[in-house]
Structures are given as structure tokens and as C-alpha cells.
Amino acid sequence: MIEIDGSQGEGGGQILRSALALSIVTGRAMRINRIRAGRSKPGLRAQHLSSLEAAATIARASVSGNHIASSSVTFQPLQLHAGDYHFKIGTAGAASLVLQTICLPLSFTDGVSEVSIIGGTHVRWSPCFHYLDWQWAYFTSRIGFHLTIDLERAGFYPQGGGCIHAEIHPLGDISPLNLIDRGELLEIRGVSIACNLPQHIAERQRKRAIERLKYLGCDLRVEIEKMPSFNKGSLLCLIAVFENGRACYFGLGERGLPAERVADIAVDQLLRFIESDGCVDQYLADQLLLPLAFATGVSELRTSEITRHLITNANVIRKFTSAKITLLGEMGSSGIVRIHPAK
Secondary structure, eight states: OEEEETTSTTOSHHHHHHHHHHHHHHTOOEEEESTTTTSSSOSOOHHHHHHHHHHHHHHTOEEEOOSTTOSOEEEEOOOOOOOEEEEEOSSSOBHHHHHHHHHHHHHTSSSOEEEEEEEBSBOTTSOOHHHIIIIIHHHHHHTTOEEEEEEEEBOBTTTBOEEEEEEEEOOOOOOOOEEOOOOSEEEEEEEEEEESSOHHHHHHHHHHHHHHHGGGOSEEEEEEOOOOBSSOEEEEEEEEEESSOEEEEEEEOOTTOOHHHHHHHHHHHHHHHHHSOOSBOHHHHHHHHHHHTTSSSOEEEEESOBOHHHHHHHHHHHHHSOOEEEEESOBTSOEEEEEEOOO
């Protein structure tokens, strides 16, 4: 049984999610202790428990410690199955993180899986649906995944209630990626959305983003769109497309935060990326580690920032596989991620 220290490095729920996916794919049992030990509310919270239960469901796993606030979990995958799965987080916990936990394992089955997840679709500290759709799904398709995702309705903090649907097809070989030189900036596109709020909020978000980005001189399009939701919330999401790279960032509205500031959150992050030499944003570099550890060849990515998340994720992958992951650069700065896949 593989032993994992859940407080190592970044010390968050990502350690659990990565370990669950790797346990299923490799068929190796694991025990994770001191889960989120350094956080203000340590142990499993609702969204972490949802990822654990989703992983256990698709792998018919034997599990202990699967309850709120649990600091230790054991997980023994038994038999992975494609199927029609429905998961409900019950809070505004991130539906995207549950999907990313089970996507890689379900891609290794021999059948098509239909997955519905109810929870938060546009919440802090996790990829929003638009990031999944524009960035994560785009690059996973480039390396060989057959995945479609759709948004039935948006779910914002604190109510949640959003719904994501995914269709996951069997995977052949995973192709390596070489993303070092991003080339010229071709376009920036974006979306501004205000759900169950005055329309001027979406318009102000859009206006602020365009005012701040127009000096770049590239094709710039920010659309105002409508999105069904049971609750109130706003979003400004931007993606910069280069000849050989992409980066996506977003800002979310909250009570007392002006629309212009929501736009600034997304724009500030995008401009920091543009000023770096990164070919992909720091979040994507982290999210591609797991699939590229099983690719058919060596991958190299230039990320805009080597994060503690990235370092921690690499350490978890090394626990389960023979993949060799090398990070060239200092934490907090841009750098190269080199992945020699597991044999």
C-alpha cells in the first residue's frame, strides 16, 4: 500500500485527487494521512469527499475514512467501469475538480461514460467551466483524449447548484506535448456574464477589459453572454491565443466587489502571463502532469510560473509511477516542465 502524507508541499485537496486518479489507473492501493492538516478546516470537506466517492464509484473501490473532516483515507480500487454517473456535491464545491479526478481513469475504460456533476461551476480556487472548456479540454484533446463537456446551468458561491455534463470516450495513446516557444500573440477573446444581476454589470466588466487590453494591438473580442443559474453571480473570463500556446484567466464577482475590479482580476493575471515567457499558464501545466506521465514520449512545457501546486503534484506522481518529472526554474518564476513518462 502506498503511503501519502496529505500535508506535504501545497498540502491541499489536490494531493487527494491526484492520488485517487493514480491509484485507479495503476491499480495500486493507497493510504493518505494528515489530509489538509495545515488548513483552517483540516480533513475532508464536501468537495473532497465528493471526489473520493466519485473515484470509489467508478472503480468499485474499498474505502475507509470517507466522511467529513476525516484526516485519513484508505483506497483500494477493485474494477474500473465505464457507465452513466451522477454526482451531487451538495455545496458550491467545485464540480470541475470532481470531473478532473475521474476523467483520466474513465478514459482508460473500453466504453463511453456519461457524467453529470452538480455543484459549483464558477467558484474561487478552482478552474471554472469556461477554463475547462476553453483551455483544459482543448489541450487534452490535443494529446488524444475524446471528451466533450457542456454546462446545463452555472453554480456560484455560496449556493452552488450548477450542473456540468461530460461525455468521456475510450483513450488510445497519449501523445506528448512540446510547448516551449509560444510565438506571436494572435488574439484575445473573452466572455462577460452576469447571472440574475443587472445587465450593466456584464457591460462594465467587458468595457474595463477592452480598455485595458486594446493597447496590445491584437484581435480583441469580449462578448456578453447569458447563462442559466439558480443564483446570482458574475464572471469575466479571458483567453490569450498565441501561435503555439494559450493562457486562460478569470475573475468572479462577489458582494461589494465592483464590476471593474472583477475585470481587473482577470486582466492582471493575463498581463502577467504575457509579460512572462510562458507557453501555457501555471494551472494548465499542473493539470497536464498526470496524463503526460502516461504519454508515449517525452513532453516539455514552458510554464509561466512554477508553483507549489506543481511541485507537490509531481511528488505524488512519483509515488505511483516511474515517470521522471524535472522542473527547471525557481518556484514563483517561469520555467520548464520536462516529463519522461512511466515505462
